[in-house]
Amino acid sequence: MAGSPDELHLRKRPLKINTKTTPEEETATSATKWEGEPVSPAGRLFHQPTFNCHIISIFGFGTPVNVDTFIEGLEATLVRHPRFSSIPVLDESNCKKVLRWRPVEVNVKDHIIIPSLSSDPTSPSSNDQLVEDYVSSLSLTTVDHSRPLWEFHIINIPSHESASAAVFRGHHSLGDGMSLTSLLLACTRQSDDPTKPPSLPPRRAGSLYAGPRPETGIWAFLLWIFSFVVLLWHTFVDMLLFVASMLFLRDTETPLKGHKGVEYARKRFVHRTIRLDDVKIVKNAMGCTVNDVLVGVTSAALSRYLYRKHCETNDEKKFPRNTRVRSTLLVNIRPTPGIHDLAEMMEGGKNNAKYGNLIGYMMLRFPIVIHEDPLDYVRQGKAIAARKKNSLEAVSTYFSGKLILKLFGIKALTLHYQSYMNTMKVVMAVDDSVISDSHQLLDDFVESLSIIRIAAEN
Known part of the structure; x- marks a missing residue:
């Protein structure tokens, strides 16, 4: 902070x-x-x-x-x-x-x-x-x-x-969050064999964006060309929106935006535990990823919070349409450091572990709306995530962190999801002077996930 x-x-x-x-x-x-x-x-x-x-x-x-x-x-x-x-x-x-x-x-x-x-x-x-x-x-x-x-x-x-x-x-x-988490795990050992670092699923390799690879035949090659053109187009559109944000496109004034100088204010760190199984129930029912579900839950929780704040402070109950709330999403743009590589690094051995801050940035807009069907939040989250995966926005913005800070500043709310074992933590850093009811906002996350999970089971 x-x-x-x-x-x-x-x-x-x-x-x-x-x-x-x-x-x-x-x-x-x-x-x-x-x-x-x-x-x-x-x-x-x-x-x-x-x-x-x-x-x-x-x-x-x-x-x-x-x-x-x-x-x-x-x-x-x-x-x-x-x-x-x-x-x-x-x-x-x-x-x-x-x-x-x-x-x-x-x-x-x-x-x-x-x-x-x-x-x-x-x-x-x-x-x-x-x-x-x-x-x-x-x-x-x-x-x-x-x-x-x-x-x-x-x-x-x-x-x-x-x-x-x-x-x-x-x-x-x-280092960034991914590097520090990997380093922390490299400091631990298996309970049944104290000489070995913990075993983890295979680390990701390859590019950040998603897209089919050419196999054989002319149609496969044409499909690869088409996906590459779409990738370039999406990247161009994202960077165009980036420039538009620099010139005139601004977020709607909401309690989440904060005031001038909010980056220097005291932050309160609060968290709430949710069941990872609940997230997986929705994921399996919707045929999407955990991250897709979390994007949908975040959109639902922020919508509930902002609608309630609006009704408390305005006689007219109708919430303004086309409310723009965007987040600067940090993205790891390199393969995760290997646990064994980092363990060797601390033991003085030579290796090629990639450590430090290697992160790009994405602008992610959260729809602020009350859906009749709770699963629509996840459907929108899935569409948003799929669209961002097919873009080189994060790679393109790697060297423009200072510009992003100047454009968007530090908001009154910073949100993290951290999974461990069969639980997931919703962690927030908030400016008390702007968001005084941070625990109520956490309740909105818990309630939103519960409503979405019940809808997914029916």
Whole structure:
């Protein structure tokens, strides 16, 4: 999340940090001295003074956290990863200014924070609010830029979901969500064989977009040519809408859009658990994907929320037609890093694991409408997802992250879906001053999925 306005005012440019050097390094050439990997284009965006972005993740545990054991685990895994043992430094050699990662020594204890919170061991619900308030306060500060850009906050307070929690906060330049999730899994081992990393389904390979491949025969070749032309056309239309958004096309004023300066406001992090089986019931009944269902559920939940807010604040019950609500959807544009590759990276081995921020952007419009048939939300979601898959919009916008930020800014609502085992978390970061009833909005997601699932079963 963005830092406070005072912090951003002081940080006019990327920090130049003086790390300890040996006599040999002092006499080394520039080429030898600056061997660090350049920060990716997306990573440089996250270091912009007006967009100092962090990732905050909460991990719940079944037992209280043993801090000493936790530190030992980090020393054996995470801090061995090059990105988590380096700092971004401005390389001004050869008359060029390049932000590079430079390795430094890591003292893990400097990255462990144990807050003093007054909890009630007999009231898990009040502790939930205590943890929620503490995590929300992290959105107003930033990590220490004089050392590797990550930290863990250990909260040994029981809640209704866990006996304790560890809150990870890391600068977004460390990697995107896919890289960090893969890295986290690479730090774990199988319960039946502690020497092996967890086994996962085969990672995706190939291009982001969907389209038939040429097989044999003239008709197959013509079909491939046609699909390629459609791909180019969709990409052209998407980029044309991108330019139109830059010039005149704006979203409708709604509570989701937020106000000027919302990127600096305190964010509240809330979540709700839904059953992944419910999502799969709809997926199987509709012949679509999990993501298609989630797009439909999101459209339904936002429609319910906005219709209710409109009726509360307007005498006329009729909701304005053609309400435009769009989301900037982040898309992973490279194959997922292999768990074994990342494990080897932390063990010091050489491999070709692709790590970091390699993400593109899509503009996704959510239809704001109340359908009589709840399954129409999923049908629309399926059509939207299919259309976006047949476009190179995400690849085309990879290098334009700064422009996208300027065009759309930071909205009052950020939404994530995270699946684990047989559950799925709906996670939101909201601006309290704009969306004060964030838990009610979560109820809208739960209710929307329930209505859609019941319709799918009948």
